Amino acid sequence: MQFALLIYHSPEEWAMRKNDYNDPHLGAWRAYYKALVEAGVYAGANALELPETGTTVRLKEGKRHVQDGPYADTKEQLAGFIILELPSADAALDWAARCPGAARGAVEVRPLAPETMRRGFTG
Amino acid sequence: MNEGVQQDIEGAVGRTIERVARESYGRLVAYLSSHTRDVASAEDALSNALVAALTTWPRDGVPQNPEAWLLTTARHSLIDFMRHQQVAEASEPMLVLLRGGPKEIPMSPEFPDERLKLLFVCTHPAIDPAMHTPLMLQTVLGLDAVRIAHAFLVSPTTMGQRLVRAKVKIRDGGIPFEVPQERELPQRLDAVLEAIYAAFGIGWDDMAGVDQRGRDLAEEAIWLARVLLQLMPEEAEVHGLLALMLHCEARRAARRGPDGRFVPLSEQDTRQWSLPLIEEAERHLAEAAKRGRTGRFQLEAAIQSVHAERARSGQTEWAAITVFYEQLIRIIPTLGTRTGYAAAAGEAHGPEAGLAVLDGICLDAVSNYQPYWAVRAHLLQRLGKSSEAGEAFDRAIGLAEDPAVRQFLLERRG
Numbered sequence: 001m002q003f004a005l006l007i008y009h010s011p012e013e014w015a016m017r018k019n020d021y022n023d024p025h026l027g028a029w030r031a032y033y034k035a036l037v038e039a040g041v042y043a044g045a046n047a048l049e050l051p052e053t054g055t056t057v058r059l060k061e062g063k064r065h066v067q068d069g070p071y072a073d074t075k076e077q078l079a080g081f082i083i084l085e086l087p088s089a090d091a092a093l094d095w096a097a098r099c100p101g102a103a104r105g106a107v108e109v110r111p112l113a114p115e116t117m118r119r120g121f122t123g
Numbered sequence: 124m125n126e127g128v129q130q131d132i133e134g135a136v137g138r139t140i141e142r143v144a145r146e147s148y149g150r151l152v153a154y155l156s157s158h159t160r161d162v163a164s165a166e167d168a169l170s171n172a173l174v175a176a177l178t179t180w181p182r183d184g185v186p187q188n189p190e191a192w193l194l195t196t197a198r199h200s201l202i203d204f205m206r207h208q209q210v211a212e213a214s215e216p217m218l219v220l221l222r223g224g225p226k227e228i229p230m231s232p233e234f235p236d237e238r239l240k241l242l243f244v245c246t247h248p249a250i251d252p253a254m255h256t257p258l259m260l261q262t263v264l265g266l267d268a269v270r271i272a273h274a275f276l277v278s279p280t281t282m283g284q285r286l287v288r289a290k291v292k293i294r295d296g297g298i299p300f301e302v303p304q305e306r307e308l309p310q311r312l313d314a315v316l317e318a319i320y321a322a323f324g325i326g327w328d329d330m331a332g333v334d335q336r337g338r339d340l341a342e343e344a345i346w347l348a349r350v351l352l353q354l355m356p357e358e359a360e361v362h363g364l365l366a367l368m369l370h371c372e373a374r375r376a377a378r379r380g381p382d383g384r385f386v387p388l389s390e391q392d393t394r395q396w397s398l399p400l401i402e403e404a405e406r407h408l409a410e411a412a413k414r415g416r417t418g419r420f421q422l423e424a425a426i427q428s429v430h431a432e433r434a435r436s437g438q439t440e441w442a443a444i445t446v447f448y449e450q451l452i453r454i455i456p457t458l459g460t461r462t463g464y465a466a467a468a469g470e471a472h473g474p475e476a477g478l479a480v481l482d483g484i485c486l487d488a489v490s491n492y493q494p495y496w497a498v499r500a501h502l503l504q505r506l507g508k509s510s511e512a513g514e515a516f517d518r519a520i521g522l523a524e525d526p527a528v529r530q531f532l533l534e535r536r537g
Contacts, residue, residue, distance in 0.1 A: 027533050028520060035521025039490040093276050094491070103526040 002043060002085055002112040003092040007101040009079040014050060017079075028100040036084065041095065047080035076105050083112070136181045143189045144173055149263035149350070151194055153241035154234055155201070157300040162244075162262055163290040164204060165197075169265075172196035194234065238263060239354040240300045246314035247298045254289045255318035261286055263350070264343055274324075274339045312355075316364050316420060319347045323368050331387050331497050331519070331528050331535075341375075344368060362411035363421035366404040370427035373400035385527040393434035401431050422451045426463075441471035458484065458492050466498045474502040493522035497532065504535070512536075 009017070016025060036042040051070040058065040070077055079101070086092050089109065096107040112118065148169065155165035172193045186192040245258040257275060260266045272282035292298070303311040323344035348365040355361050377395035380386050408428055411421045426447045433439050448464035461484055469477025481499050489495040500515035516536035523529040 027536070028529055031517040031520035031533075033521070034517045038518060089281070090277060093278070097276055097524045098522055100526075100529070103529075 001087065002083055003089070004110050004112055005082040005084065005092070005096050005099060006078060006108040006110060007080045007082070007099065008076040008106045008108065009101065010076055010105045013079070013101075013104045014077065018050070025100070032098065032100055035098070036082070036095070041084045041086055041091075043083040043085045045080065045082040048078060051077040079105070136185060137177070139185050139189070140173065140176050140180060143176075143193065144265060147190045147193060148265035149238045149241065150234075150236055151190070151197060152262050152265075153237035154194070155197060156262075157237040157240055159294075160298070160300060161290075161294045162241075163287065163294070164201060166262065166265075168197040168200040168204065169193065171200040191234075236354070237300065238350060239302055242315050242351065242354075243302060243311055244293055244298055244300055246311070246318050247293075248311075248314070249296055249298055250289055250292060251285075252314075254285055255314060256321040257282065257286060258289050259318050259347065260322060260340065260343060263347065266340075266343065270339075274322075312358065312360065313419075315351065316360055319344050319351065320364060320368070320420070322347065323371070331385060331523075331531050333494065333523075333525060333528055341368070341372060345372060357414070359411040359414035359416045360418040360420050362407040362414075363418055363424050366407035366411065366424035367420050367427055369400050369404035369407070370424060370431055373397040373404065373431070379527065383527055385525070385531040387531070388430060389439070396431070396434055398434075401434070404428070404431070417450070419451065419454045422447050422454070426451075426467075439470070441467055445471045458488060458495065462492070462494045462498055465502070469498070469502045469505070474505040477502045478506075491522065493519055493524075496522060500532070500536070 033042070033045070052068075054070040056067045056069065056071045058067075072078075082099075084092060084095060086095070089111065092109045092111075096102055096109045099107045101107050151169050152162065152165045155168060156162045159165065175196050176189075176193065180186070180189075241262055242259060245262060246255040250258065257268075257271045260271050261268065268283040268286055269279045271286075272279040275282065277285075302308075322340040324340065345365070345368050348361065348368060352361050352365055373396050374388070374391060376397070377391035377393070378386055386392075404424065405428065408421065408424050411424075426444050429440050429443050429447070444467040445464065448460065448467050451460050452464055461480065465477045465480035467477075468480050477498070481495065481502070484495065496515050496519035500512050500519050503509075503512035503515055506512075513536060516532055520529055520532045520536065523532060
């Protein structure tokens with residue numbers, strides 16, 4: 001079963017990233033990544049640019065609405081995601097607790113939609 | 124009466140209710156459910172009784188025998204429940220309980236303490252072992268599912284559902300409310316002790332290998348062990364478990380520096396250890412030894428006792444610790460004991476000896492096990508194998524949950 005760990009950063013964490021994100025922060029993330037790969041559960045990941053670099057698009061009654069910034073106006077912002085292949089939600093929570101992002105923001109664990117549904121979307 | 128005084132009284136009454144609830148909760152749930160096997164209904168009835176106490180006691184004063192008051196009120200609540208459910212065929216034990224003749228329901232505080240039976244029910248082999256501790260914490264101590272969920276890293280809804288399912292199994296699965304026969308007692312008692320220890324949840328912390336699921340419940344675990352000891356004062360392993368937990372608890376203050384930094388056992392300032400707790404632990408260990416039946420928890424407590432000696436002698440007798448580990452591994456060859464043994468062997472006989480023990484562990488088993496990598500990193504670093512040590516450090520860092528431990532290992536890694 002695949003799970004997404006959705007990583008949310010606090011404003012302080014974003015500020016840190018602007019200051020080229022040096023050690024020991026990076027060391028913790030690298031080690032976490034290695035542990036995921038070595039445990040054979042890693043299926044993919046990516047990090048997002050700063051929230052203010054986002055642009056949000058909506059179509060309302062045929063009209064385009066384009067807005068600067070991220071979709072949600074919240075303190076903690078989506079910063080990246082990791083996809084894991086795991087036997088259970090319990091195991092996913094274990095990995096979420098170990099994620100360096102959990103101590104300085106939040107990590108949401110969400111199962112990916114079932115394979116058949118995903119195929120329905122992608123054809 | 125002015126408002127302030129009124130609040131003070133309510134505060135005092137509130138504290139009384141809290142105290143009675145803490146001390147009596149398990150006794151009342153155990154007593155009510157031992158007749159019906161319906162733990163969930165007993166808990167509901169008792170929580171109704173506690174709510175009633177919160178409104179009545181501040182107004183009318185705390186009853187002379189609060190526990191008996193709660194029992195009576197909980198029984199009424201159970202009767203109401205039965206009426207609402209319009210259960211056509213209540214079970215015979217339920218009816219006996221509800222009729223509550225003087226023989227069945229003594230109103231003195233001396234009603235039988237059935238908590239021991241409840242502890243054995245919670246850890247019955249028919250119940251999922253992962254639910255033994257949560258069940259125990261809820262039914263004997265009255266902890267709510269949310270708090271238990273936090274400690275065991277499960278979503279609160281999931282924990283709630285699992286608890287409900289386990290209680291249905293107790294009610295409908297024919298799990299007997301009894302203390303096991305002599306023949307099966309040792310094994311069944313082990314399950315009770317393990318469930319209590321799982322709540323305590325502090326692994327050994329020699330090399331920043333920490334495996335502490337359930338760690339917020341240390342006090343509750345010690346309380347449970349004390350209850351168990353009251354009920355089974357002759358069991359050596361119950362003394363052993365209590366001694367083990369008290370030894371670890373004695374070091375709580377020393378495990379963190381003033382800035383929240385993680386401090387490994389070998390670097391802890393022994394002046395910060397609690398002497399009264401160490402002395403109490405030693406008394407229990409001596410009590411256990413008198414009974415001449417060694418067991419897993421006594422051995423683990425003995426290892427902690429050797430560590431505690433450092434407060435007096437200034438050094439750690441690693442050779443003695445390895446001997447205890449050798450015995451321990453014969454009883455429980457788990458990842459935890461083997462890793463602990465490797466750390467001790469590394470100190471007593473040099474890093475190669477420690478690594479040899481680690482190399483005997485199957486790699487598949489340790490892909491998620493942080494203490495293994497922490498010890499491996501430490502031993503490799505001592506041998507000056509810095510690149511291999513770095514790899515092991517990364518695994519230990521990546522698997523660490525506690526940010527203070529992660530930070531500690533990052534600094535050690537260099």
